Amino acid sequence: MTQTVGPALGMLAELTHRCPLQCGYCSNPVELLKADRELATEIWLDTFEQAADLGILQVHLSGGEPTLRRDLEDLVAGLAARGVYTNLITAAVTLSRERIGRLAEAGLDHVQISFQGARPETTERIGYYRNAHEKKRQAAGWARDAGLPLTVNAPIHKLNIDEVPEFVDLALELGAQRLEIANVQYYGWAYLNRSALMPGYDAVMRQIDFVEKTREDLTGILNIDFVTPDYYADYPKPCMGGWGADAFVVTPDGKVLPCHAAQSIPSLTFDSVTEKPLKDIWEKSEAFNRYRGFDWMPEPCRSCERRDIDFGGCRCQAFALTGDAAATDPTCTKSPFHGDLRRLPPEQPIRKRVIGREKIDA
Amino acid sequence: MPARTRHVVTNLSQPGFPAYVRLQFDELRGRWALLAPEKVYWPDDISVAILNRCTGEATVSEIILDLAEEFEAPVEEIGPDVRDFLQEWSDRLVIRCGGRKA
Ligand code: SF4
Ligand code: SF4
Numbered sequence: 315m316t317q318t319v320g321p322a323l324g325m326l327a328e329l330t331h332r333c334p335l336q337c338g339y340c341s342n343p344v345e346l347l348k349a350d351r352e353l354a355t356e357i358w359l360d361t362f363e364q365a366a367d368l369g370i371l372q373v374h375l376s377g378g379e380p381t382l383r384r385d386l387e388d389l390v391a392g393l394a395a396r397g398v399y400t401n402l403i404t405a406a407v408t409l410s411r412e413r414i415g416r417l418a419e420a421g422l423d424h425v426q427i428s429f430q431g432a433r434p435e436t437t438e439r440i441g442y443y444r445n446a447h448e449k450k451r452q453a454a455g456w457a458r459d460a461g462l463p464l465t466v467n468a469p470i471h472k473l474n475i476d477e478v479p480e481f482v483d484l485a486l487e488l489g490a491q492r493l494e495i496a497n498v499q500y501y502g503w504a505y506l507n508r509s510a511l512m513p514g515y516d517a518v519m520r521q522i523d524f525v526e527k528t529r530e531d532l533t534g535i536l537n538i539d540f541v542t543p544d545y546y547a548d549y550p551k552p553c554m555g556g557w558g559a560d561a562f563v564v565t566p567d568g569k570v571l572p573c574h575a576a577q578s579i580p581s582l583t584f585d586s587v588t589e590k591p592l593k594d595i596w597e598k599s600e601a602f603n604r605y606r607g608f609d610w611m612p613e614p615c616r617s618c619e620r621r622d623i624d625f626g627g628c629r630c631q632a633f634a635l636t637g638d639a640a641a642t643d644p645t646c647t648k649s650p651f652h653g654d655l656r657r658l659p660p661e662q663p664i665r666k667r668v669i670g671r672e673k674i675d676a
Numbered sequence: 677m678p679a680r681t682r683h684v685v686t687n688l689s690q691p692g693f694p695a696y697v698r699l700q701f702d703e704l705r706g707r708w709a710l711l712a713p714e715k716v717y718w719p720d721d722i723s724v725a726i727l728n729r730c731t732g733e734a735t736v737s738e739i740i741l742d743l744a745e746e747f748e749a750p751v752e753e754i755g756p757d758v759r760d761f762l763q764e765w766s767d768r769l770v771i772r773c774g775g776r777k778a
Contacts, residue, residue: 321704323716369704371716397700399711424696424713463696465713486680491696491769492713534682534767539714 319597319606321369324561326376326574327358329386331566333378335405335441337430338664339471339504339511342378343577351567355385357588359392361564364592366396376403378566381413387420394421401426403467406453407446414453418460425457426465426494431473432480440473442666454488465492470521470543471504471511478521482528485536493536495525497543501575501630509661518546545655549620550627550643557629558602570595572602575630579639605629605640612640614648685736685763689773692732697770699727712770726761732774736762 331346353361362373373393380386381404393400402417406427414425427450430440434447457464466485470478478495485493497518498504504511513521522542529538544551554561554573563571568586576582582604585595596602604610608621615626626632627643635644636651644651683689693699698711699719708724710717719727725746729739740758744751765771 369702371702371709371711372714397698399698399716401713423698423711426713461695463694463713491694494714534769535680537769 319558319602320560322365322560322562322596323369324372324374325365325370326374326561326563327362327380327389328376328378328563328565328574329358329380329383329389330378332382333405334382334407335379335430335443335446336666337441337469337503338507338666339469339498341499341502341504341574343575344502344506346378347566352383353566353568353588355388357568358385358389361568361587361592362389362393362398363396364587366393366398368593368596370398372399372401374401374403379405379408381406381409387416390417390420390422394423399423404428404453405441405446405450407441407443407449409449409453409456411456411459414456414460414462418462422462424465425462426467427454427457428467428469429481429484430469432468432477432484436474436477451488454490458489463492464488464490465494466490467494467496469496469498470513471498472513472517473511475513475517475521478524479528482532482536482538491537492539494539494541495521496539496541499575499628499631500545501578501628501634503665505634507662507664510664512545513543515546518543544627544643544645547645548647550624550631550645552624553628553631556625557605558596559606559625562596562602570599570601572605573628573630575628576601578630579633581639610640612642615642618648683766683773685759685766685773687735687737687740687759689736689762690732690734691730691736691739691762691766691771691773693730694769694772699724710770712768717770723761726758727765727771730762730771732772 330352331342332349380402390400400422401424402422403426429437429450431437437447438444454464466488468481482493498511500508525538525540557572563574564587568588569584570587571577571584582601584601585599611626615621627646629639632641632643633639642649644655696713700709702709708719710719725743729742736759740751740755743754762771766773
């Protein structure tokens with residue numbers, strides 16, 4: 315390998331796959347891990363130490379539902395002691411005022427709460443959890459009372475795309491600093507359920523117009539981050555800021571991935587923090603180096619002037635739609651598969667995520 | 677909940693960091709990092725000089741005077757740049773201005 319590997323900046327720690335909700339677009343893999351596969355507290359703490367040594371400045375504590383880990387306070391405290399910025403990504407249906415207080419005391423920096431809908435009935439219908447909306451609102455209030463800044467995360471798809479304006483109202487009402495309007499990415503669960511979830515072109519265009527205008531109107535009041543729907547765009551998004559460029563993911567059982575969906579590419583194997591030092595994995599493992607930099611790129615990406623901007627797009631999406639993980643992301647107009655992108659299978663009911671089911675037919 | 681409005685930075689604003697933003701020196705990379713929700717900024721030397729003076733107490737005029745002295749530059753020259761800079765970072769909600777509003 316010729317390129318030098320720089321320090322990593324951000325880490326997504328998937329502490330558990332367990333979750334009280336069952337969203338049909340969950341970014342966890344289709345084969346979910348049970349609790350007995352999860353790393354012990356000491357291993358997470360040691361991994362966080364190694365991550366800080368490696369240059370990690372921000373850790374996103376995610377899942378599944380990270381607050382189901384009873385040791386979350388200890389993990390936050392370990393990170394805070396190293397000056398690492400901690401962000402809790404939670405569905406917030408199982409939190410109490412006391413727990414949030416303890417997390418804040420342990421040094422938590424920021425909370426992100428997902429809302430499956432802007433209306434109670436939508437939130438309940440999509441996450442399959444009774445009274446979820448009210449619980450989330452309550453948790454958001456407790457977080458603000460504890461002095462924690464709040465991001466409202468809104469995963470957008472066909473069933474809630476018309477609620478985007480209401481998500482803005484919700485974020486303002488809850489006192490959030492940030493609203494993340496994140497159009498669902500279609501791999502894993504979302505890919506299985508794409509015919510039920512992918513919104514139509516017109517609804518997407520309405521959404522883009524609305525968000526662009528509102529973002530401007532709310533400058534200095536609410537930060538709106540917009541994860542655009544790339545399947546109606548001409549070029550892909552710079553997924554992860556480039557493969558192995560400055561961030562990685564650790565799964566509940568300790569595997570280190572270049573992006574959270576990387577396990578959907580069957581030809582890749584991943585090293586675990588239980589077997590190797592994190593620095594070795596980051597700098598030397600085959601999974602990171604396979605698509606690092608530009609040498610792996612085939613045409614048309616190799617000679618494209620946008621390759622420094624989007625790095626050829628998402629490897630997982632390329633694999634899901636073309637069978638070749640090194641192919642140009644089909645969301646790019648230069649991909650021969652671009653036309654297939656919007657061809658959907660016949661509509662089916664949503665398959666809910668379940669832990670431990672043997673096989674799910676694609 | 678207090679009504680939320682965009683803060684317009686004036687000489688009387690008192691810029692400071694909200695609890696969720698941290699400016700810290702990164703030993704490994706040998707430069708300052710500004711940590712905010714889901715973002716890391718890498719301010720240059722001049723930006724760091726301004727940001728390090730955002731205590732929540734000092735007013736924008738005091739900050740400008742202080743910078744003018746340290747960098748031996750006329751107040752009229754750096755004043756507008758400093759105000760624009762602070763407005764931009766206030767709009768990103770990375771800086772919060774308390775105190776007297778003009
Ligand atoms: S997307 Fe839904 S089901 Fe998946 S972890 Fe988040 S809240 Fe749980
Ligand atoms: S050809 Fe490759 S590098 Fe060029 S825009 Fe498309 S995906 Fe990006």
